[in-house]
Amino acid sequence: MNMPERSSLDIRQPLLDSVLAGLIALVVFGPIVGVVLDGYGFNLQPARVAWIVGTVMLGRFLLSLFLHSVIGRGWLQRLDGGGAGVQVLAPDYRSRLRWIVPLVLLAAVVLPFFANKYLLTVVILGLIYVLLGLGLNIVVGLAGLLDLGYVAFYAIGAYGLALGYEYLGLGFWSVLPLAALTAALAGALLGFPVLRMHGDYLAIVTLGFGEIIRLVLNNWLSLTGGPNGMSVPAPTFLGLEFGRRAKDGGVPFHEFFGIAYDPNLKFLFIYAVLLLTVLLVLYVKGRLIRMPIGRAWEALREDEIACRAMGLNHVLVKLSAFMLGASTAGLAGVFFASYQGFVNPTSFTFFESALILAIVVLGGMGSTLGVVLAAFVLTVAPELLRSFADYRVLLFGMLMVLMMIWRPRGLIRISRRGFAQRPGVAP
């Protein structure tokens, strides 16, 4: 084979690929994008089809060209290598990103002094999703269980506060631990029967469970107010309220401390408590991966049969991850409810579960720092780019597919802890 022939082949193949992709795109996208139903008639939109087909052809052409090039081939081979990307660190390894932790902490402490209400609420929302992402990360990233109804536990926390206030007169502080417990209990009831089966079933059962919870909240008008939702009390600090005037003749927070009334006080308070909770959860998660239970989760993800042969009760070990994840979502729900001041079922749709999953996927399954970053990127970015909001779900979807193809483990390389050599001691 001589040189010119080979180079002409190189261009023909991408062209062929691109034409084929264009044809498929025409058939697939043509009817839905080009023929918009309008009553029993329709409007034609050929321009949109042309755009999409053009984009697909161009994209396929470039991809094909790239994959035929030398760099692309090497890249493909690396992709096929599999298993790569995990490394064991040296026993005395210290992360080069250590300086980032105090910096972020400092920023978090300083933020309330400079932030206006809008920024504060955006950051609170971001932190709530950090909490949710961390919780789901335990379930999906560490234990390898796909929970698609994660939002159900979030709803349990949020409605726990609303219902607890309405019917039992409970406040923020008493509901916080109760919500975590209730969510964990619900997780146990759901997980115990399902976790002994093939992993995929868990995904679909949790999907169904999330939908059940939403439907019940939506339809049980007498208890939950249905689609109209329920109002939620503002949190208090040692019984002091954050309103301008306290109810029942109490003393409001600002009068008690003799400071000027600030309508942001409620959000500042939520921010402070939420930040502490997130730090606590971060710490606990950091410990968990160094504890026997964390190792057992990861081992179960790797090989369930081998775990059973080593005396691990696979159902209970998985259940513990599932319950811990659920209780974190319960906590997040309480914060969400008091932040928003009311709850209704539209906050707890499947899209919410998908968003949290996208956070975990983008952040890297099993990576803590990645999840924190991803939570902020995925929740704060759409807030700032409002015009983008319509395409949000589309982007999440593409992100999940691309991340899975490109790097099934997420953006950040997972590294395992190393231990120093020591002499063995007989049992």
Place this chain on the structure above:
Amino acid sequence: MDGIFLQQLINGLTLGSVYGLIAIGYTMVYGIIGMINFAHGEVYMISAYLSAIGLSLLTFFGLESFPLLIFGTLLFTVCVTGLYGWTIERIAYRPLRNSTRLAPLISAIGISLILQNYVQLSQGARQQGIPTLLDGAFRFHVGEGFLQISYTKVFILVAAFAGMAALTWVIHCTRLGRMCRATQQDRKMAQILGIDTDRVISWVFVIGAAMAALAGLLITLNYGTFDFYAGFVIGIKAFTAAVLGGIGSLPGAMLGGLILGVAEAQFSGMVNTDYKDVFSFSLLVLILIFRPQGLLGRPQVTKV
């Protein structure tokens, strides 16, 4: 009482036969690659849109007779939806064949989000509909009341069973069906014997999508309305049907669909319509707890 029962039985059977059609997609894909196709509900939703688009295009070109209209729409819907099935497999499953077990699940969920949002963006979020094509009904007197079976329902039952019969024929009597069954039994061995298993898997996705397309057309004929969110709930229900019948088993999917449809219709007739989805989902959980292998499935032996 009897009238209502019979009426709901008929409604349930029609609904159930359609669930069965969608469940086939789940069951075949699970049988061959051991994974749940999470985007399958969305494939059904797409096919509902496609059938409405096909109908309005054909009427626009002056096609009036019912059989031609239905046949043309069916052909259009099945072909395009089948291509959707193929594309989904190509994008979300094939690149991940040697990846971790969780990866294809997540990418399939990504695809299902993409499809939902893309239909919403291009067709709008509002409910869409088609006009009634088949008017009239059979009426029978039963006791005090009477029983009404619309021609549409009769057509759905006939079409659904014809579709299932055709599929059974394909699986049992054609070369493709034989290759499917071989790949399901042992993918590696099939590969060694010269079967292009990648192509077989693609075909299974296409066949599943085609069955969902038939279901999409039939449901649209019956209810007349649909929206971009329709695939989610029906997807879970069809999956319930597949599990109920025993996942991996074709007759099981059909049987499970019929049972689920009848149970759901009786529940909404006798208890409450608001909670009929809750009822179906709870049924799924209960089946998984007490009989995970389903009615016609075989209990799995873990290979050590």
Place this chain on the structure above:
Amino acid sequence: MKDDEILSVEHLSMQFGGIRALHDVSLGVKRHSITALIGPNGAGKTTVFNCLTGFYRASGGSIRLNARGRSTDVLQVLGGPFRAGDFVNPRRFASRLRYKLFGGTHLVNRAGLARTFQNIRLFREMSVLENLLVAQHLWVERNLLAGILNTRGFRRAEEQALEHAFYWLEAVDLADCANRLAGELSYGQQRRLEIARAMCTRPQLLCLDEPAAGLNPAETAALSRIIRTLRDAHEVTVLLIEHDMGLVMGISDHILVLDHGELIAEGPPAAIRHDPKVIAAYLGADEEELA
């Protein structure tokens, strides 16, 4: 039940659907012995193994494990189906329910039996040491609070687990691989790591499923040394399936021969070597010739 038997199996049978994989297999494994289970391909060796280690629930018969100072009924801890008698006797009902909810293969391991797998099952993306730490799950400090607060007791327990892990790594000659990924090791190293991992669960009966498969002669020799040391220095009983007759004849005290799901011969290596039934089973002689 004899006292010197760590494992006694009586009338074991196993059916998959209509296929009879095992029929009326009775065998005993003497304490502190090395016992080998051999037989031609498809004889049912792995099925026996999976029944003994609790991965399959046998269709009939009984399996008793006498280790860690107690006697365990393997079929019972797996959580068998309810029987009519359970519903009249509340205590039996409670025990059946308990094992149905929380029973399973792991209880067999907790009763003092550890195993390896024919197609190696390591936690490939965890480090070698972590593999061994997971195996010690039941022997470390599992209290959540102690772990989260990182108490002194927790740190001491972790340190002991690490020392113990290094002990077994040295025993199988892998100490310099401690901080490598398990999936990166060579085939022979992985086989040895699997033995070390099984030993970390502190068993009294170790079941090895084709430990020499895929090893070269030098590695096989090292393996047979390791197996002997396990028995002599650590008081472990070893039961193994193996095709390498050199290894089997060299280290076994007792050999069990399985063919077509039935036990056709048992005895010391010398007797098995010349048993006409065994030779026939391996060479495929006709039934008439035997009789």
